[in-house]
Amino acid sequence: MIKLYNVKNRTKEAFTPIDPKNVRMYVCGPTVYDRAHIGNARPVVVFDTLYRVLQHTYGKEHVSYARNFTDVDDKINAKSIETGRPIRDITNETIGWYLEDMNELGALEPDFAPRATEYIAEMITMIEELIEKGHAYAAEGHVLFDVNSYDAYGALSRRSVDDMIAGARVEIAPYKHNPMDFVLWKPSNDKQPGWDSPWGHGRPGWHIECSAMSRALFGDKFDIHGGGLDLQFPHHENEIAQSCACCGDDTFANVWMHNEMLQVEGKKMSKSLGNFFSVRELLDQGYSGEVIRFVYLSTHYSKPMDWTIKKAEEAAATLRKWRMITDDVIPSDIVSPAIVNALADDLNTAGAITALHNLAKCGDAALLKSSAELLGLLGDNMGGWVKAIDFDLSALEKMISTERDKALKNKDFSKVDYLKLTFVSAGLDVQMSKENVTLIAGPKFDSSLLEDLF
RNA sequence: GGCGAGUUGGCGGAGUGGUGACGCAACGGAUUGCAAAUCCGUGUACAGGAGUUCGAUUCUCCUACUCGCCUCCA
Structure with a gap:
């Protein structure tokens, strides 16, 4: 039995799929304007591991995983203007990089990788429904979600609308009924990407894509919705408001999961501190994807994780040792119950690694290999960094x-x-x-x- | 200012109402020409205070500190 910490109730609870033959997980993916940095990669590895555990439990063909690409966004527009390159060039290139880099981390490709620009019609439909049901209103070329029309607004992140208004530091647009109302649709000028809509030429707000795309792929209701903790508010809160206001209170995701943030050498990763780097830069420095993955998995997803050189080196030493033990070993047909149990307990990857250490200690190479593979480690496709030496000794x-x-x-x-x-x-x-x-x-x-x- | 998370041995990092996970480092021993690797062994860790309890690191409350989100950055 899989147990997951559900942010919705702040409780670890038994995971019961809506349909065990069709377990559905949606994870917020990247805005594609630049190389993924190492913070972006944490949810990828975390939810990839969950994906593997779900597949192991319910069967490969019974699990669907969707991760979107946000390919319409002002950051992309800015990059396009800065470089003079068409938006589609930038987003295509970045998506290619992303898939390459995440593949190096041993992340399986999701079953669905919807791009926002391919679901504009679905978004418009949803916005129309929201207006019809009295949850959204058009104003000055914008469409806004009316947070007062949705009582549960703030429930996920446990914030109250009044408190947020009191502590707000953002300038309030004059066309908003309530300062917390957020944009579903906004007008575009000649230089911005845009689509025709009932409210004029424009583009979607950020949050609506996940509501519209998960609905298109999974229906009104699905099992798990994941992403980084930073997305909890406002992004996920707004997704819930849109989807539940549109489709009903008992719709959208059953279980909400958030991975904690990543730091570098004890500090928040930021460009000004010079500790901001992409996965690709790390790979180019010689840290293999497998080592990076191991470092991520050695801390529970719900805790802040510190990326340090020391951890990477320890991870490399451990993996090197394990690869030595499992070299040319045929993996067992089964996975160690200790590893399955650890992972089933709210994805206790650190506990699973401990269990792997135990297998290594008692020399059960076949079981070590098969079990590590459930974590996306010790796979034959990821060991190149260890065997790279071609020299007859x-x-x-x-x-x-x-x-x-x-x-x-x-x-x-x-x-x-x-x-x-x-x-x-x-x-x-x-x-x-x-x-x-x-x-x-x-x-x-x-x-x-x-x-x-x- | 609002909201949330965290504080475990030298370091990293799980977990539990009552026998000191696990990894790295350190130390002792076996082994070795000496080492390395390996194996065996060694550590009175749970921020502070109060409470609940026969018993708390584990539950409750308070305090301190750290971090994050609310603001373009996951």
Whole structure:
């Protein structure tokens, strides 16, 4: 049984799908104007893991996962004006990057990846319904959602409209009935992307796309809605308001999940601090996608996670060890119950990693591999970073072995020690047993440092 | 100002109303020509205060601190 912490009730509860043959999860995806940064990647890895657990529990063909691309947004418009490139070029390129980068993190592609611009008609329909039902109004080319018309507004994030107005720091547009009313549709000028609508040439507000697209793909009601905690308010609150006002109080997502934010070396990631980087930059620095994924999974999704070099290095060491154990091992048909149980308990990925450590300790390589794969780790497609060394060490092994045999007789170890030192400084791990000497290339192996020996 | 999350041993990080997870580091031992790797072993951690309880790190309240959202940035 899967248990999930449902933000709606702030309670961990048993997960019961609406239809076990059709489990539906919607996760808010990126606005596509630039490379995904490492904060963007956390929900991707978190919900990818949940996707795998759901597939494991209900069967691959019975789980649908949708993650949208927001490809109409003022940030994209700004980039287009700045670079002189058409919007579609920018969004296509960015989507390509995104899929590449997330693939490196071992994230499966969702079953649906809807683009906002392909669902404009559905959004317009929904906005019309909202107007008809008295939850939205048109004003000066805009359409606004009337928060006073929806009593439960603020329930998800536990905010009251009055408190928010009192503490508001935003300038209030004159055409709003209530300062908290938010935009469903807004007018576009010649330079902005736009579509014809009953309210003139314009474009959708940010929130309506998720309501319209999840409805189009999953219907009025589905199981899980996820995203970063920063989206809880206002984005998710507004999605709920739109969808429930339109389709009924008992519609939209049953379970709401939010992953906590990511920090870098103890500080909020920000461009001014210089600790802001993309997944691609990290990959280019030599941190493999698998290592990055492991670091993400070693902290529970509900807690803030600190990205540090130290963690990445520890993760790399652990994975290297596990890959050594599972090299050429055929994964077991089953997954360790300890791992399944940990993951079923509100996606306790850190607990699952502990269970993997236990499997490694007792040497059950087949089960270690199959179980790690449920977390998206130790897959054959992700191990390139470990096996990348193409260098025959057998001649060196023989060389040091011979010298050692001699030294053991004449007690002069100077030559052996010299070789050992050279090997170690070239990044080799030198393992001498009674019988022979084994050399293992470490992460910093550099064969050019051995040239003098030949 | 409003709202929320968190504070666990040297570091990271789970978890639990009553036998000190787990990883890294450290230390001791086995092993080794010496090492490394490996194996075995070693640590009186739960921010502070009050309360509930036979018993609290775990529940309740208060205090302090940290962080996040409310503002273009997930």
